[in-house]
Amino acid sequence: MPAVEMIRFVNSGTEACMSALRLARAYTGREKIIKFTGNYHGHADMLLVQAGSGVVTLGLPDSPGVPQGATEHTLTAPYNDLAAVRALFDRHPDQIAGVIVEPIAANMGFVMPEGDYLHALAALCRERGALFILDEVMTGFRVALGGAQAAFGLAPDLVCLGKVIGGGLPVGAYGGRREVMLSVAPAGKMYQAGTLSGNPLAMSAGLATLGGLRAAGVFESIVQRTTELADGLRAVFERRGVPAQVGQAGTMFGFYFLRQAGAVIRDFESAKQHADTALYARFFHAMLARGVYFAPSQFEAGFVSAAHTADDIAQTVAAADAALGEV
Secondary structure (H helix, E strand, O other): OOOEEEEEOOOOHHHHHHHHHHHHHHOOOHHHHEEOOOOOEEEHHHOOOOOHHHHHOOOOOOOOOOOOHHOOOEEEEEOOOOHHHHHHHHHHOOOEEEEOOOOOOOOOOOOOOOOHHHHHHHHHHHOOOOEEEOOOOOOOOOOOOOHHHHHHHHOOOOOEOOOOOOOOOOOOOEOOOOOHHOOOOOOOOOOOOOOOOHHHHHHHHHHHHHHHOOOOOHHHHHHHHHHHHHHHHHHHHOOOOOOOOEEOOOEEEEEEEEEOOOOOOOHHHHHHHOOOOOOOHHHHHHHHHOOOOOOOOOOOEEEEEOOOOOHHHHHHHHHHHHHHHHH
């Protein structure tokens, strides 16, 4: 990850995002931040505004218990909509500290960035003096060994990582440009601490996991399995005449059943409008009965690991075919 010159460990992905935004405010001297509807950056109060993941699954617009004052400086824009972000910068000149984004929106399902959207977003941040922050809690070491920033050729000011950096154990990290990171104590004045930050167990597990992924052919093999799964599901959906949108990047994948053929999901609103959640619920239970456990909500992304074999993928695709025949 070439943009990361310094890194700080924290307790979780939530704390990584919270700390990165605190740092953006400390570094720029500004208070407002921009996030995207359907992007989830943890359960910190200021970020539970139009979040995806569990919030949308439960049908909650936000979370009870979050005071209005905690979110008054959080601005929201639709994902994949650069004009909306530019309008927020115009409306709040010299007030926006940073823009935080999931490079692939994986908490409202699986939505890829369109065209040069992320590059244009980064350029807009530089133009307006705000920090460009990538939340790679989901995409880190999955889209590519160097994360989405390596896959898309991005140079963010700050990056957030979750438990993927600790082999699944509780840990998080944020890092970025040296100039920005030097604002964190003890080098700078911005406070950050955590009881379990960088604990030896999580660090050992993380080093072992990353070492395993970097072994010859391992990561490439997982990508191949993921491609086989995405292509297989896509073929089943087409054969069964079920409108669907299937996405994959590296070892990540996701799919929506669509209420009507030809619909395209590109942001949170279109996901809520076009996703056939009733069909997915029936499909989920039919798959579970066949020994395959997908996420209970299609507003979640999926991951393939080195433990999954070619037979696992073939059995999953065959189960999907049978499940759709049933439901």
